[in-house]
Amino acid sequence: MSTAPSLVGPDRHGLFNFWPRHNEAIYRRLETKHAWLEERHRPPGADGESDPLEHEMILNIGPQHPATHGVLRCIVKLDGEVMEKCVLDLGYLHRGLEKVAEHKTYQEFMPYTDRMDYLSPYSNNVAWCLAVEKVAGIEVPERAQWIRMIMCELARISSHLLWLGVGLMDAGAVSVFLWAFKYREEIYNIFDEVCGARFTVSHSRIGGVASDLSPTAIAMIRRFVEEFPEELAGWEKIINRNKIWIDRNEGIGVLTAEEAIELGVTGPNLRGSGVDYDIRRLEPYLKYDEVDFNIPIRTEGDSLARYFVRMEEMKESVRIIRQCLERLPEGPIRNDNAKLAYPSKEEVYYSMEGMIHDFLYTDVGVCPPKGAHSYHAIEAPKGELGFYIISDGTGKPWRVRIKAPSFSNLQGLEYMMEGAMIGDMVILIGTVDPVMGEADK
Amino acid sequence: MAENERPKTHEALKFYFTPVDPPRGDELNPHAKATTYVPEVVEALKERFGDVIEEVELYAGEHTVRVRADKIVEVCRFLKEEQGFNYLADLGGIDRFTDEGRFEVFYNLVSIERRKRIRLKVRVEEDNPVVPSVTSVYRAANWNERECYDMFGIRFEGHPDLRRMYMPEDFEYHPLRKEFPLLGIPGSLPLPPQTPGGPLTYDPFARAHGHVPPPGFEEPPAEDEEVSEH
Numbered sequence: 249m250s251t252a253p254s255l256v257g258p259d260r261h262g263l264f265n266f267w268p269r270h271n272e273a274i275y276r277r278l279e280t281k282h283a284w285l286e287e288r289h290r291p292p293g294a295d296g297e298s299d300p301l302e303h304e305m306i307l308n309i310g311p312q313h314p315a316t317h318g319v320l321r322c323i324v325k326l327d328g329e330v331m332e333k334c335v336l337d338l339g340y341l342h343r344g345l346e347k348v349a350e351h352k353t354y355q356e357f358m359p360y361t362d363r364m365d366y367l368s369p370y371s372n373n374v375a376w377c378l379a380v381e382k383v384a385g386i387e388v389p390e391r392a393q394w395i396r397m398i399m400c401e402l403a404r405i406s407s408h409l410l411w412l413g414v415g416l417m418d419a420g421a422v423s424v425f426l427w428a429f430k431y432r433e434e435i436y437n438i439f440d441e442v443c444g445a446r447f448t449v450s451h452s453r454i455g456g457v458a459s460d461l462s463p464t465a466i467a468m469i470r471r472f473v474e475e476f477p478e479e480l481a482g483w484e485k486i487i488n489r490n491k492i493w494i495d496r497n498e499g500i501g502v503l504t505a506e507e508a509i510e511l512g513v514t515g516p517n518l519r520g521s522g523v524d525y526d527i528r529r530l531e532p533y534l535k536y537d538e539v540d541f542n543i544p545i546r547t548e549g550d551s552l553a554r555y556f557v558r559m560e561e562m563k564e565s566v567r568i569i570r571q572c573l574e575r576l577p578e579g580p581i582r583n584d585n586a587k588l589a590y591p592s593k594e595e596v597y598y599s600m601e602g603m604i605h606d607f608l609y610t611d612v613g614v615c616p617p618k619g620a621h622s623y624h625a626i627e628a629p630k631g632e633l634g635f636y637i638i639s640d641g642t643g644k645p646w647r648v649r650i651k652a653p654s655f656s657n658l659q660g661l662e663y664m665m666e667g668a669m670i671g672d673m674v675i676l677i678g679t680v681d682p683v684m685g686e687a688d689k
Numbered sequence: 690m691a692e693n694e695r696p697k698t699h700e701a702l703k704f705y706f707t708p709v710d711p712p713r714g715d716e717l718n719p720h721a722k723a724t725t726y727v728p729e730v731v732e733a734l735k736e737r738f739g740d741v742i743e744e745v746e747l748y749a750g751e752h753t754v755r756v757r758a759d760k761i762v763e764v765c766r767f768l769k770e771e772q773g774f775n776y777l778a779d780l781g782g783i784d785r786f787t788d789e790g791r792f793e794v795f796y797n798l799v800s801i802e803r804r805k806r807i808r809l810k811v812r813v814e815e816d817n818p819v820v821p822s823v824t825s826v827y828r829a830a831n832w833n834e835r836e837c838y839d840m841f842g843i844r845f846e847g848h849p850d851l852r853r854m855y856m857p858e859d860f861e862y863h864p865l866r867k868e869f870p871l872l873g874i875p876g877s878l879p880l881p882p883q884t885p886g887g888p889l890t891y892d893p894f895a896r897a898h899g900h901v902p903p904p905g906f907e908e909p910p911a912e913d914e915e916v917s918e919h
Binding site: 267268269270272273274277281338339342344346347348351378381382383385386387388509510511512514523524525530531533620621622623624625632634636638647649651655656658659688689 | 718719722725748753776784806829858869879
């Protein structure tokens with residue numbers, strides 16, 4: 249049997265052989281991992297003879313490979329072109345967010361959530377704020393909830409657009425990437441207008457949002473929801489009838505409903521397998537129980553099904569945004585209790601109390617009761633994103649557990665990879681849509 | 690090991706500005722969900738397992754059932770097969786930093802058909818943190834248990850592949866334990882050199898730990914810039 253390969257390349261005197269025990273453990277796992285596929289290829293008892301035509305090889309893909317969408321490392325054992333076994337190695341982007349959270353006040357941790365799923369920062373902000381609001385029992389004004397919904401759905405479109413563009417680029421079609429990025433740019437411009445930042449928005453606040461939507465921003469969102477569906481329909485015309493795209497996705501990475509549930513896969517990957525699990529329906533947060541939208545579900549469970557689910561989701565997001573814009577009420581955008589939420593900037597600059605409250609909120613912030621613990625999840629573009637917060641009665645959480653959807657999905661990816669062709673690996677990673685910032689925490 | 694010794698207390702906030710109230714289960718929470726309120730499941734668990742159920746908590750409309758650690762697999766199997774909780778959403782550890790029952794592991798289970806959610810907890814001691822693995826019931830627990838082992842050092846008995854999830858195997862500590870410092874332990878992990886051809890770095894936060902980072906780290910002065918001599 250094969251052992252850990254020696255590293256080829258210039259001799260660096262052991263300088264760059266970081267973490268030898270780590271690599272050893274991975275290769276040992278690859279050896280001992282039980283895969284049914286291997287038994288089919290090599291019936292038990294035939295171990296002694298070595299077949300000269302056997303093309304077994306261990307291949308390391310990543311963490312720097314561009315097709316792994318970040319720093320995912322896949323160690324696969326190939327038999328010819330078939331991936332017999334796969335071991336995923338995570339942690340190359342591990343920043344210890346859960347540890348950091350224990351040393352920050354609740355509001356201070358919010359910008360860190362931007363860096364988790366960096367393709368849809370707004371969803372993460374909202375997820376964190378809702379989790380804190382639940383554990384501390386803070387009410388959010390109506391208008392802020394609608395604003396959050398609009399921005400969350402824009403973030404979903406933005407994230408799915410990146411998945412679409414990059415996924416098709418992985419399959420060899422570069423033009424869709426450019427079209428998708430044109431509309432991502434529009435969304436970034438909206439974020440810029442609303443929050444003052446394009447990428448890491450940090451716009452949501454505990455108890456509300458930082459600033460109101462300006463008339464310009466509303467006009468920009470309106471224009472986006474007018475233009476985007478037509479454009480999307482145009483893309484669908486060209487992609488849905490593209491033989492290369494269909495052939496490369498159909499029947500690839502099939503997960504049945506039972507397997508998907510068993511592996512804990514979440515989000516569009518789960519719905520692509522025919523399971524109606526969407527947090528927006530299961531436990532409606534914000535105002536999702538008041539708007540009319542569908543949860544797209546496909547039953548095939550292959551890569552193509554997940555493609556259709558995400559395309560449909562973008563259309564549903566546009567529908568939700570339209571309804572939000574119609575129903576956006578007037579009113580405050582943050583909770584008015586100075587112990588629970590930041591005062592507005594006018595208060596801070598022009599009143600003594602406002603300044604004191606601002607100072608206290610920055611220094612100590614919201615203090616949930618001692619021993620309180622609660623879990624709040626939202627449907628992020630990648631799936632169920634939840635925070636389980638345990639409070640010790642101070643301004644900093646005692647423990648924060650991040651339930652990251654990409655982490656759960658990657659576990660499904662490891663299973664999907666086994667038995668697939670090496671050429672489909674890139675498609676499979678694309679279809680699962682992992683973001684390593686989130687999976688690695 | 691001297692550096693592994695636990696400090697007596699964790700670092701508390703210097704300044705409290707509100708008196709601390711204990712959490713109350715009967716309070717109305719604006720974000721409470723119908724899915725997390727599952728008295729009928731708790732009753733079924735109590736009826737079936739009796740004194741295996743150690744504690745039932747209710748906060749923000751969420752039921753948390755603490756069970757005895759050695760029975761967690763049976764409880765999970767009962768919930769999965771007879772109560773329909775077929776989806777393991779999350780699993781993780783908690784460091785309570787107490788003398789007794791220091792570590793907790795929680796299980797966040799979902800029933801997709803019944804649209805319900807329940808949280809289980811088990812408690813283990815510091816000197817022998819071993820919990821039976823639930824991977825035989827929920828395959829999804831595999832990576833979560835690995836992560837919990839990595840971060841807290843809680844070992845899961847019967848886990849097929851108990852490696853570290855994020856940190857390399859060469860790392861000897863469990864970072865989410867409360868005694869582990871936020872800036873890490875210098876020398877615990879070799880990292881790439883900070884300058885090309887420089888030595889391996891053993892402390893990414895040298896200055897914060899009271900050491901001077903390697904001199905090559907600073908940019909050389911620009912050509913036209915006068916180097917002041919003093």
